[in-house]
Each structure stands twice: as C-alpha cells, then as structure tokens.
Amino acid sequence: MKSGTPIHSDVTPEPLYKSRREFVKNALLFTGVAAGLGAGLLKLTGGASRRSTAPSRSGMGAGPDSLAVTRRENSAPGESMSTFEQITTYNNFYEFGTGKADPAQNAHTLRPRPWTVAIEGLVREPRALDFDQILQWFPLEERIYRMRCVEAWSMVIPWVGFPLAELIRRLDPAPSAKFVAFTTLLDPEQMPGQRSSVLDWPYVEGLRMDEAMHPLAFIAVGLYGKVLPNQNGAPLRLVVPWKYGFKGCKSIVSIRFTEEQPETAWNRAAPDEYGFYANVNPEVDHPRWSQVTERRIGELSRRKTLPFNGYAAEVAHLYSGMDLRKFF
Amino acid sequence: MPARSSLPWLKPAIFTGALIPLAAILIQAWRGTLSANPIAEALNRLGLLALTFLILSLAMAPLRGIFGWSWPIRVRRMLGLFAFFYALLHLTTYVALDQGFAFKAVLQDVLKRRFIFVGFAAFVLLVPLAITSTNAMVRRLGFRAWQRLHRLAYVATILGVIHFIWRVKKDVTEPAIYGAVVVTLLGFRVARALKRRATR
Numbered sequence: 001m002k003s004g005t006p007i008h009s010d011v012t013p014e015p016l017y018k019s020r021r022e023f024v025k026n027a028l029l030f031t032g033v034a035a036g037l038g039a040g041l042l043k044l045t046g047g048a049s050r051r052s053t054a055p056s057r058s059g060m061g062a063g064p065d066s067l068a069v070t071r072r073e074n075s076a077p078g079e080s081m082s083t084f085e086q087i088t089t090y091n092n093f094y095e096f097g098t099g100k101a102d103p104a105q106n107a108h109t110l111r112p113r114p115w116t117v118a119i120e121g122l123v124r125e126p127r128a129l130d131f132d133q134i135l136q137w138f139p140l141e142e143r144i145y146r147m148r149c150v151e152a153w154s155m156v157i158p159w160v161g162f163p164l165a166e167l168i169r170r171l172d173p174a175p176s177a178k179f180v181a182f183t184t185l186l187d188p189e190q191m192p193g194q195r196s197s198v199l200d201w202p203y204v205e206g207l208r209m210d211e212a213m214h215p216l217a218f219i220a221v222g223l224y225g226k227v228l229p230n231q232n233g234a235p236l237r238l239v240v241p242w243k244y245g246f247k248g249c250k251s252i253v254s255i256r257f258t259e260e261q262p263e264t265a266w267n268r269a270a271p272d273e274y275g276f277y278a279n280v281n282p283e284v285d286h287p288r289w290s291q292v293t294e295r296r297i298g299e300l301s302r303r304k305t306l307p308f309n310g311y312a313a314e315v316a317h318l319y320s321g322m323d324l325r326k327f328f
Numbered sequence: 329m330p331a332r333s334s335l336p337w338l339k340p341a342i343f344t345g346a347l348i349p350l351a352a353i354l355i356q357a358w359r360g361t362l363s364a365n366p367i368a369e370a371l372n373r374l375g376l377l378a379l380t381f382l383i384l385s386l387a388m389a390p391l392r393g394i395f396g397w398s399w400p401i402r403v404r405r406m407l408g409l410f411a412f413f414y415a416l417l418h419l420t421t422y423v424a425l426d427q428g429f430a431f432k433a434v435l436q437d438v439l440k441r442r443f444i445f446v447g448f449a450a451f452v453l454l455v456p457l458a459i460t461s462t463n464a465m466v467r468r469l470g471f472r473a474w475q476r477l478h479r480l481a482y483v484a485t486i487l488g489v490i491h492f493i494w495r496v497k498k499d500v501t502e503p504a505i506y507g508a509v510v511v512t513l514l515g516f517r518v519a520r521a522l523k524r525r526a527t528r
Binding site: 026027029030031032033034035036037038039041042044045046047085086089090094098100101151153196198199269270285288289290292293295297298300301302 | 335336337338340341342344345346347348349352353356363364365367368369372373376377380425426427428430433436437440441442443494495497498499501
C-alpha cells in the first residue's frame, strides 16, 4: 500500500487511536472529578473565594466621609492600631450574618440616614431625636481604645465620637434612673440576619448609670477619622472599652432610662455564658474557653488579657465590694 | 482495551480534589486574604474538612448498597486517611499556631473544656484506624476483627459533631445538618444489620 488514498488505519493504528481516545476521556474525567470535589469542599468548608469588600482607605482625612476631630486621646499607648481593613472586615454583627466576614458583605442594605433615636423611660422629656441634631451638640474627639471580644481576640481601634456622659447629661434622666438600655434597629429589610432567630431581636444592651457616666464610656460615630462604616454599627454605637465587645450596642435607635436592670440580648440567650456586667476578666473563664489570653488580630502569639482590659486603674472602683465571679 | 471498571482516573482525581482546600488555605494565608484572623479561619476550615471527610468515608458503603457501584469502596480508605490528615492538621494548628506550644494550657483545655475533650477523643480514636489502614494490617488482624475496629469511625464522627455543636457560639444550624447526615448514615447501617439478622 504505497500508493492511493490512505485509509485511517494507515495514519493511526487502531489500538493507538483507541488508547488516545481513552487517554483524553480519562483526563477529562480526572479533571472534572478533581475540580468538582475541590469546589464542593471549598463551598462546604468556607474556602470559596470572597471578594474583599473593605471600603478603601484612600482619601482619608478629606472628602465627604471625613469627620473633623477637635481632641485626640490615646488610651492604648505604645500599642499599634489595627488596620482599617481589619476593623471593617472582621466583625460580629449578627444582624448581618453570623460569619465574621458577613457584616462587611451584607451591611450595605442598612440606611444610616435619616436616623432617629428614641429617648425613653425615666427622663425629663421623652422624645425622638434626629441623629444629625445629636451630632451638632458635641465636638467630636478621637479615642484610641483596646477592644476585647468575648471570643478571646482583640483589636486597637481609633474611634471618633463623644463621651456617653455628655449625651446623658443633655438628656437629663430622672434621679430614679438606675440603668440605661440601648436598642439596635429592628428591621429585617435592612438587617437580613434578623430573619433568622439566632438571637431574640432586637439586640439590647445596658449599663448601670455610674458605668454609663464614666468618662471612658463613649458613643462612636466614626473610626479612623471617617464616618462609621455600616458593618461597625452606623450611624452611632456604644463603646465600653473595659467590657467585652458585645456590650457595644450598634446602630442604636433607642436609649431608655430604667429603674430595673434591663434584660440584655446575650445574657438572655445564654445566661451562664454572658453576664450583664461582662467586664473583661482573665480570672473568670467563659464556660467553654479560657479568658486568660487573647489573640491581637494580626499577631501570631497570644498576649495576656488584662483585668478590665487594661483600664482597671480607671474603672475598678465602680465594682469595689462586688463578687466579680458572681457578677461576671 | 483496558477493563472499563478499572477507572484509572478515579483515585488520582479524589487525591487531587481533596488537596484543593488545603492549597486554598495556604495560598490565602500567603496572600494575607485568610480573613483578619487567619489562625482561627484555618483552624475552623481544617476541622470542618476532617469532619466532612469522615462523613464522606462513612457514606461509601451505603452508596454501594443502594446503587450497586463498586467504586465507593475503592476510594473509602483514601477518604478516611484524608479525614485523619485534616484532623492532624487541625490539632497541629491548635497546638502550634493557636496556643504557641503552650502544652500546659493545652492540657488544661483538654481536661477542662468538654468541647476540646471530645474533639481530642475523636482524634485519638482515628489514630488506630489510620495505623491499621494498610492491606497488610487487614490481613494481620483478620477481616472480621479489622471491620469491628473500624466501626470506631462512627464513634469518632459523632464525637466530631458534638465537638462542633459545643464550639459554636449560638447558631447550631450548620453542626445540626452535619449531625443529621451522620444519623442518616448510621440509620442505613442499622437497617442493613437488622435485615441481615432477619434473613439469617
């Protein structure tokens, strides 16, 4: 067969042709199954690529987002601040999902303007206050505070806002008021996490009056010199640096003065794990984990947790004579 | 032509696919995109991978039973060994990276925290299973004894689910789903055993 039209078997011997086809088929099956298993595992265990949705830090100090700060105070001297990216992408804000990255992804549905805060309970004049009006009452200051989460991690955050005590003096509560309760917005449209009943919504937190009047207790309306991002509790949130982070009620719509200790969200959900006081205390373990050490976000080795998160000199007197194991 | 049932691509594909999540963790850690708390994120993912592979390995016998396929049994050992591999990485990450080799703190954790205790117990149960996973070991133990020993995989998986349930802060939906899958798989096994007893 040296002349004439070649037939296929002249070009590729049949066994070789078949084995090539077999090889291609096997290669495709290998790729498909490997990729399918890999993708399934990533989806199931949380490795699927997520776009980082951190707002950019460019243009800080200028632009419509920036806040004019008149006074600065560093209450975490010698410690480096957590980055804007860390503070705004690693959040516990169950109103937008229980994952740490969920709030940064989902909080765009929150509308922080217009925003009213109801002033209620034992107060001279109960009323609904526009947030922009509250903003005009006080010069803004920056406070650099440690933030210790009850889950044993921590950050250092440059908040912008005003002392809670200043606001309370303005609101003029009755002398019979012994506690103040803060409530987060309840609106599953804006806060999709509220469609799941993981907590008994709305989120409520509270302080004893003397705690609330302490100069360290703070209302934050911004961080890193800019308007507070939604995932951090826009437009206004509580910051109590000597207590675990969950005391910091976010996106506040109500401030209520009461005679009775308010029922707070985490305390109601698991009273043996989360107390009303929630003071940072390395000597009182969470039932399921130790509070002796913490991981500062961005650091490899753990550091020792300090009593009252390092603010004992300022606040320990508030609790003199109290059994902090009982009132944890 | 090679026998159709040999499926030469199967084991390499499972092996490669099983390593993809580990590659993702390493690449994201390297690029700094493994969340703001990479150690906690790696720890959670590795633990979940260990539990997932345990469940996958337990699902292989029912798959054969229902569909009559033979391939599930051929990949079962590999799935089980990947469960051990990820459990080992999970434990190593906890001891080395999370606790910084503070063995005293680790020991206190294991004894004092029930969720860590059951997780550790699950890992300890997996060790003899990994050691006796070779063909030589099956022969040495005898198939019956080997099979009885490897039923410990169920105990380890159940402990793994309990470890998961006790760990989460509040939302138990995800661990509950894992638990339901394990209960279903255990149900298949019990049903089959009862049927066998009845026909005997």
